[in-house]
Amino acid sequence: MSNSPYETYGPAVGPAPAHDAYGALGAPEAPGAPSGPGAPDGFSYDLHNAPTVAFGTGGIGGTGGAYGAQAAPGAYGDTYRPAYEPQILAPTLVEPALPRQTGSATTQGARDTGARAGGGRRASRRRKTRYAERSDSAVRRLLPQALVVAFLAGGTTAFVAKDKAVELSVDGTPRTLHTFADDVTELLAEEGVRVGAHDVVAPAPGTALASGDEVAVHHGRPVRLTIDGERREVWTTARTVDGALRQLGVRAEGAYLSTSRSQSIGRAGLALDVRTERALTIMADGRARTIRTNAATVGRALEEAGVTLHGQDTTSVPPGSFPRDGQTVTVLRITGAREVREEAIPFDVRRTDDPSLFKGTEVVERPGRPGLRQVTYFLRSVNGVKQKPRREKSEVVRGPRTQLVKVGTKPRPKNVHGADRLNWQGLAACESGGRPGAVDPSGTYGGLYQFDARTWHSLGGSGRPQDAPAEEQTYRAKKLYMRRGASPWPHCGLRLHG
Structure with a gap:
């Protein structure tokens, strides 16, 4: 930009060229030809690449021109904007060049001189009107697009803010999810994970979620547990028998298990028989033996202790009963024999009234006779001590005869x-x-x-x-x-x- 208050482009002296589409001086140019200072013989201005220009209306000696107008002091700020400001780009509009006029050089020169003065003012007004219309149309067209872009930008921000990356582990199987759920309950419902009364969820349902959180769900499994003969049903979230025993606090060292510790527990559960190790004292043949066993019966514990029962031998508790921790079992060595004894059967007395006898007088008409029966007794000794005979059976050998008595009724x-x-x-x-x-x-x-x-x-x-x-x-x-x-x-x- 020169120091002169006037800006001109193209040669100032020489034959007057024909007017271009914008009234500027120079030869007719095809659209897209070089423009700007230094362009040969003229230019066309590309609105896509040029900064926004405010066209002045005052020219020299009343002659207005697009680029030959006089600039008022301080008008440069309105005429040119800095290149770094945001630009509103419009499609490149280039009008076709006007055909050159034919004729003599003098006539043509005079025509060009008059046209330069008048055409300059008309071109300036046309450019101002067209540019104002084009700028206003571009603003009206781009404003809705800008609003949509701003709305989409805000929605994208909200979308990104609501999305959370969480890790959901169900029965030890983890997976990473992206979710819009606000809390644990919504997350489980969204993933179709049903939670029952015996299931464990950590953190608890209803807890707010944030990106990076971990949610673990452990489903409860029913276990029909029999411990030392006592049966009950319990629930566990462990997935193996060993984990269930630890979770339930069952002492498994030295215990008998009906299934392997590594056996998995499905959602349907399983039946588990546990016999813990117990201390048992056995008294037999004058000697005490203390053993540790997980036997299911007292008889089995005796076998483990090396004690054998013979004949009528038995124990102080039923051999088929479950041995308890700290219990003492005594072995009873039984010997015995059977003995048959005869016993008298008392006879009955039947009295009848006799009017020939005075009152208070009784006469035995037929004396009675006792009967006889044979009774078998079992005589036994326990650990050498004789016991009270036990009656086993009885057989009547002879029945008793009833005694008949007459009773006097005479006064x-x-x-x-x-x-x-x-x-x-x-x-x-x-x-x-x-x-x-x-x-x-x-x-x-x-x-x-x-x-x-x-x-x-x-x-x-x-x-x-x-x-x-x-x-x-x-x-x-x-x-x-x-x-x-x-x-x-x-x-x-x-x-x-x-």
Whole structure:
């Protein structure tokens, strides 16, 4: 840019060339020809590559031109913008060159001189109008595109901000995911991972997620566990038997396991039998043995201890029972034999009323006879000590015979004519001391009046006289007195009249 306040392009002196499309001086040029300072004989201005230019309207001597206008002081800032500012690019618009006029040189020169002055002003106005229209149209066309670009840029930022890279591990199988889930619950739902009451999720469901987080899901597995004979169902998140034992706190050292420790546990679970090692004390043949065993029965533990049962030998606890830790089992050595014994079977007594006999009188019509049976007993000794015989069976050899007894129902006479006024109380005191059950030392005589059995029965008595009531004994004594007088009582008979 020169120091002159006027900017011109192209040669200032010489034949006047025809006007180009923009009224500038120079030869007609095809679109895309070189332009700018130093271009040969003229130029065409490419709006795509040129900085934005504000065209002035004031020219020299009233002549306006696109590039020959007079610049007011300080107008350079409005006329040219720095190259580093953002540019709004428009398509290159180049008008076709006007055809050259033919004629004499003088006429043509005069025409060119007049056209330069008038054409310059018209070209300046046309360029100002066209450029203003083109700039306004470009702004209106690019503004929606800029808004869309800004919107997409903001959406992309939000999209990137919501996306999270997390690691999800399900039963030990990890995978890295990109997710928009806000928390663990949404992540599991998004991935179709169902969580039950016995499953473990870390971190807990509902925990907020951030990029780089790790989420682990361990599904619960049912285990039908039998430990030392006690059965129960438990849940574990371990995937192998060994892991389940550690998780459940089961002591597995020296224990019997129904399956391998490396056996995997599926979601359906499995059945596991565990017998831990226990201390057992065995007392046998006067000797104590303490062993450690995981046997399932006491009998199996005896075999491990080298103790054998013979014949009727047994143990203090059932051999098929489960041995407990610290339990003492005693072996019982049993020997014995069977013995048959005869035993009497008591007979029954059947009584019938007899109206011919006085009340209180019983007569045995048929004496009874005991029966006989044979009883087998098992006699045994335990560790050398004899036990109480055990009855095994019984067989009746002879059945008992029932005794028949007649019981008198006839009322007793209160008086015996001719003997009622005698001193029977004095006679009884002399003979027996007044005791109805008295019996002499020889056992022959009994009762108040010391009857013998033969005399008693002849008077209608039954049984023994000493067993009869006192009134009956007195009655029988009166009957005897009426038959024989006081002679049956030679020493005490005198008391009857005294």
